[in-house]
Amino acid sequence: MQPAPATETATTRAVHLLIVDDEPVILQILRAVFEDQPYRLTTVASGQDARAVLQEQGCDILITDKNLPDVGGLELLRLAKERDPSTEVIVVTGYGSLETAIAAMELGAYDYVLKPLNNVFEIRRKVERALDRQRISRENARLLQELRDKNAELEAALAEARELQAELIQSEKLAGIGTLAAGIAHEVSSPLFGIMGLAEAILDEQDPTLVKEYATDIVEYCTGIRDIVVELSDYSRAGSSDYRTAVSMGQVARDALRLVERSSSVEGVEFDVRADDDVRVFARVNEVQQVFVNLIKNAADAVRDRHGSSGGRVEVRVGREGDQVWAEVRDNGVGIPQDKLGIVFDPFYTTKPPGKGTGLGLNVVWRIVTKYRGTVNVESQVGRGTTIRFKFPTQAG
Ligand SMILES: Nc1ncnc2c1ncn2[C@@H]1O[C@H](COP(=O)(O)OP(=O)(O)OP(=O)(O)O)[C@@H](O)[C@H]1O
Ligand SMILES: [Mg+2]
Numbered sequence: 001m002q003p004a005p006a007t008e009t010a011t012t013r014a015v016h017l018l019i020v021d022d023e024p025v026i027l028q029i030l031r032a033v034f035e036d037q038p039y040r041l042t043t044v045a046s047g048q049d050a051r052a053v054l055q056e057q058g059c060d061i062l063i064t065d066k067n068l069p070d071v072g073g074l075e076l077l078r079l080a081k082e083r084d085p086s087t088e089v090i091v092v093t094g095y096g097s098l099e100t101a102i103a104a105m106e107l108g109a110y111d112y113v114l115k116p117l118n119n120v121f122e123i124r125r126k127v128e129r130a131l132d133r134q135r136i137s138r139e140n141a142r143l144l145q146e147l148r149d150k151n152a153e154l155e156a157a158l159a160e161a162r163e164l165q166a167e168l169i170q171s172e173k174l175a176g177i178g179t180l181a182a183g184i185a186h187e188v189s190s191p192l193f194g195i196m197g198l199a200e201a202i203l204d205e206q207d208p209t210l211v212k213e214y215a216t217d218i219v220e221y222c223t224g225i226r227d228i229v230v231e232l233s234d235y236s237r238a239g240s241s242d243y244r245t246a247v248s249m250g251q252v253a254r255d256a257l258r259l260v261e262r263s264s265s266v267e268g269v270e271f272d273v274r275a276d277d278d279v280r281v282f283a284r285v286n287e288v289q290q291v292f293v294n295l296i297k298n299a300a301d302a303v304r305d306r307h308g309s310s311g312g313r314v315e316v317r318v319g320r321e322g323d324q325v326w327a328e329v330r331d332n333g334v335g336i337p338q339d340k341l342g343i344v345f346d347p348f349y350t351t352k353p354p355g356k357g358t359g360l361g362l363n364v365v366w367r368i369v370t371k372y373r374g375t376v377n378v379e380s381q382v383g384r385g386t387t388i389r390f391k392f393p394t395q396a397g
Helices: 024-035 047-056 073-083 095-106 120-204 208-233 249-263 285-307 361-371
Strands: 007-009 016-020 040-044 061-065 088-094 111-115 244-248 270-274 280-284 313-321 324-331 375-381 385-393
Touching (some): 016 024, 016 047, 024 040, 024 120, 040 047, 088 120, 095 111, 208 285, 244 285, 249 270, 249 324, 280 285, 361 385
Parallel strands (some): 016 040, 016 061, 061 088, 088 111
Antiparallel strands (some): 313 324, 375 385
């Protein structure tokens, strides 16, 4: 059904005021009250027409007679609120039905106006106040929506971050397995090369005393490898101290040096180990040896890179300081650039050509030392040399 022609006044402000009253005089008065106001004004004489306007375009402010013969004022109020909850409604009613006006307010009407309309300014003020409230509630609704949108965005970002984290954990686990496997290969390869060197030496050796000495060394390296394998199969029993003994740091350092000398070419490098055999730490001997082997090997590589076959010097020192033991491997090799000092302990960081280095040596050192609640320090100057010092409690870990 088409609404009856409505009177409209277009203005620059988009506030749409819909006035409904079946009494022509009241409608006329109300139109006169707002005609000079900057509102878009629609006046209709029946509930049905008002309903059509509401359905088609809605309004910002609805001023409605409560007692319309066709569609009642309260029904219009409900329709207006249903379409847009921020629509403000002012109900026009007679003295006699003050109670129903209050009931209308309970249904969400903003205010009421009593007939006869003898104070037009009061009606204007009520509309202005209704508009103020509307502006605030619309602004609040907008802010609320903005918050909800932001919240949804944050939730989406959080979900994405969680997914990413799960992926990272997964890939880190995989990388961890890779590092572990590579680390084991690395740890096993040093004594293995030592054994190979010794076995070759035995083949050419006539002196039974030396053969015996080499064979003893082979047994020692094999024990080291066995320990690594045992440790691996005992992985689930991590933390057990089954294989810990009071390890002499000096002895281990010397053993490590021998291992390095046998497993890599260190001709021309001068080694100097000064260590008191009584400096002991409660630890797994092959782990402490692994630390020395890696540090001495790196030092030997660094001095050879700088000096070739003469002039390289590697010093190993061991000592005790309170309830801590410390050890130092110092070389006069190529040195480490300042900006690389922070990453030399990262797994797979290497400056050596493929096949020469895996970049795991210092990572193994770091893992073992921190396992014993110790610390490692690097000091280095390019072209002058490097000192790596570690320490841990005598009753470590
Ligand atoms: N004493 C040192 N002097 C100079 N550079 C060093 C020294 N020690 C370590 N570095 C640098 O740190 C890098 C990482 O050392 P790391 O022992 O972890 O691995 P790598 O020696 O390269 O390989 P590998 O796994 O065979 O030990 C080396 O490639 C080298 O660049
Ligand atoms: Mg190394």
